[in-house]
Amino acid sequence: MRNLWINYHFIFYTLLKLEIMKILQVINSLNIGGAEKLLVDSIPLYKAKGINMELLLLNGTKTPFFYELEKKGVNIHFLSADDIKTVYNPLHIFQIIPYLKQYDIIHVHLFPALYWVALAKWLSLSKKTLIYTEHSTKNRRIKNKGIWWILDKFIYKRYSKIVSISLEVDTAIKLHLFEKDAKFCIINNGINLSNFNKTLDKKAKEVEKTKITIIQVAGFREEKDQATVIRALQYLPENVTLLLVGEGKNRIDCENLVKELNLLDKVLFLGIRTDVPELLESSYIVVVSSHWEGFGLTAVEGMAAGKPVVASNVPGLNNIVNEAGLLFTQGDEKDLAKKIQSLIDNPDFYNKIAQNCKERAKLYDINTMVDKYFELYKMLI
Numbered sequence: 001m002r003n004l005w006i007n008y009h010f011i012f013y014t015l016l017k018l019e020i021m022k023i024l025q026v027i028n029s030l031n032i033g034g035a036e037k038l039l040v041d042s043i044p045l046y047k048a049k050g051i052n053m054e055l056l057l058l059n060g061t062k063t064p065f066f067y068e069l070e071k072k073g074v075n076i077h078f079l080s081a082d083d084i085k086t087v088y089n090p091l092h093i094f095q096i097i098p099y100l101k102q103y104d105i106i107h108v109h110l111f112p113a114l115y116w117v118a119l120a121k122w123l124s125l126s127k128k129t130l131i132y133t134e135h136s137t138k139n140r141r142i143k144n145k146g147i148w149w150i151l152d153k154f155i156y157k158r159y160s161k162i163v164s165i166s167l168e169v170d171t172a173i174k175l176h177l178f179e180k181d182a183k184f185c186i187i188n189n190g191i192n193l194s195n196f197n198k199t200l201d202k203k204a205k206e207v208e209k210t211k212i213t214i215i216q217v218a219g220f221r222e223e224k225d226q227a228t229v230i231r232a233l234q235y236l237p238e239n240v241t242l243l244l245v246g247e248g249k250n251r252i253d254c255e256n257l258v259k260e261l262n263l264l265d266k267v268l269f270l271g272i273r274t275d276v277p278e279l280l281e282s283s284y285i286v287v288v289s290s291h292w293e294g295f296g297l298t299a300v301e302g303m304a305a306g307k308p309v310v311a312s313n314v315p316g317l318n319n320i321v322n323e324a325g326l327l328f329t330q331g332d333e334k335d336l337a338k339k340i341q342s343l344i345d346n347p348d349f350y351n352k353i354a355q356n357c358k359e360r361a362k363l364y365d366i367n368t369m370v371d372k373y374f375e376l377y378k379m380l381i
Contacts, residue, residue, distance in 0.1 A: 021377060022052045024103040026096075026113050028087045029057055030065040032246060032272050033219055034189070034297040035109045035135045040065050041192045044072045045370045051377070056099060058087040058113055064274045088112055096120040100128045104381055107131045108159075111139065115151075118158035129380050130159045133187075136294035137172040137315050138223070153177060160380060163373075165189045165295040168315035187373060189295045190366035195277045196304040212240045212344060215283040217276055217298045218290070220248030225289040225312065228333050230257050233266055235337035237344070242267045245279060280305035285343055291330065293317045299325070300364045303357035308350060310339045324360035325353060 025043065030036050039055065046053045055069065060078025069076060079095045080086045097120045100106065106128055108117045114132055121128055141148035156162060156177055162184050164170035170186050218224040226244055233242060244254070244267065251269065258267045273279060280286060286302030286309045293316030300320060302309040309325035311317045321327055326343075328335040343350045 020052060021050075021105075021381060022054075022103045023105045023107060023377060024054050024056055024099060025107050025109070026056045026117055027058075027109040028113050029059040029061060030063045030069070031061075031219075032063070032065065034295065035133070036065050037297065038189055039109070040068055041366055042190075042370055042373075043069065043074050045367065046374070047074070049370070049374055051374070054103075056096075058092055058116070064272060068274070090116070092116045093119045093123065097124045097126075100124060100126045103128075105129045105131060105377055107133070109133050110135065111141070115155055118155045121158050131161045131163060131376070131380070132156070132159045133163045133165065134169050134173050134294070135165055136223070136292070137166075137168050138292045142172065142176045149176070159183070161185065161376065163187050163376070166316055167319065169294045172315075185376070187369055187376070188364060189297055189300075190364045190369035191297065191300050191304055191361070192366045193304055193361065196281065196301070196306070196361075212237070212285070213243060213283045214240060214285045214287050214340065215243040215245065215279060215302075216287045216289060217245040217280070217301070218288070219246045220250035220254060222250070223290055223292050224248075224250070225291050225331065226250070226254050227257055228312075228331055228336060229287050229289045230254060230261065230263065230267060231333035232337040232340065233263055234261060235334060236340060240266070240340070240344075243270055243279065243283065244268065245270045245273050245276065247272050276301065277305065280307060283307060285310060285340055287336070287340075288312065288317060288321075289330075289336065290314055290317060296320050300361055303361035306354055306358045308343050308353040309357050310336065310343075320360070320364075324356040 025039055027035060027039060043053055043055065054075040054077065057078040060081045079092050093116050096116055100120060106117060108114055108130060117130060121130060141152055160183065164173060164186050166188060167186060170184060174180055174184060216226060216229055220226060229242060233240065255269065258264060280302055286307045288296055288299045288309060288311040290312050292314050296317040299309050299311050299317060309321055311321040311325060311327055312330040313327040314330050318327055326339045328339050343353065
């Protein structure tokens with residue numbers, strides 16, 4: 001009888017714990033990026049499942065993503081509101097320590113948040129459960145090895161679970177750390193499919209008929225390769241224009257390249273936009289040109305918008321796009337132009353690729369991703 005009472009008590013306590021699960025997501029900032037977009041789309045879905053989920057930013061600069069989450073009633077904490085360089089301030093370690101006591105699980109994204117949270121746990125002798133989501137196949141630590149490999153080995157051991165967003169990312173991090181234990185798992189990223197398939201207004205449809213617009217949505221960062229798309233315009237018809245959505249330190253180089261190639265009337269730099277689904281749906285072709293990717297969230301968004309996606313044949317993109325959209329040799333503007341031209345010249349081929357992309361996008365519903373993380377949270381608690 002006593003054992004039965006203990007079992008009931010344990011089950012009741014477990015259910016109660018799951019019901020009031022408190023989880024803190026930690027990321028550097030809410031600048032425009034794939035990992036950040038993922039949190040903006042997924043946190044409200046976790047909350048709808050009854051999880052008490054909050055967000056901690058190393059840098060709390062107000063961005064469109066920040067305001068979007070604020071509107072959705074998400075509780076956002078931040079350690080600094082200064083210049084983005086403050087994310088590298090090691091004093092954040094001590095600022096993070098008090099947060100460790102308030103939540104059941106701390107779920108971390110990106111470097112240096114990866115380091116600061118792990119060191120906060122280590123210095124405070126905390127037993128808190130930490131999860132880290134690995135978002136990329138490459139970074140400077142992996143490339144440079146040496147002391148970074150030793151530090152990474154120490155840091156990653158502080159985490160109970162390492163989640164990779166794709167098979168390629170999982171393989172890369174295991175090779176880097178020389179680890180193959182059960183703490184590694186794969187949960188593919190997802191997108192909110194309901195944000196797409198909206199009926200285009202009349203003006204957008206008219207624009208699509210009069211000129212051919214290709215679009216790339218990506219920050220101007222090291223891993224992105226907008227320059228190849230710009231150079232490809234030299235080999236495409238005069239009525240093809242390029243929209244580049246995003247910001248970053250490499251934008252100035254791309255603007256200079258546009259001037260150098262005399263393409264000022266064919267390239268528009270749109271900066272940060274909050275209407276990306278509408279921009280994708282009103283464009284003719286979606287291009288994802290990258291040096292490397294962890295997953296390729298914008299490729300899936302382009303597919304969900306019902307557009308043919310033409311992407312670099314690199315890890316993190318090729319598995320998603322292959323046999324649905326078209327792949328071109330990374331950095332080869334002539335091959336990219338050839339793939340784009342094949343879609344322009346053949347309407348039947350265009351429609352076939354667009355339909356294939358539409359079907360492929362259904363595999364990456366964000367609700368599937370949220371369900372898998374929810375099960376992981378329950379298991380760890």
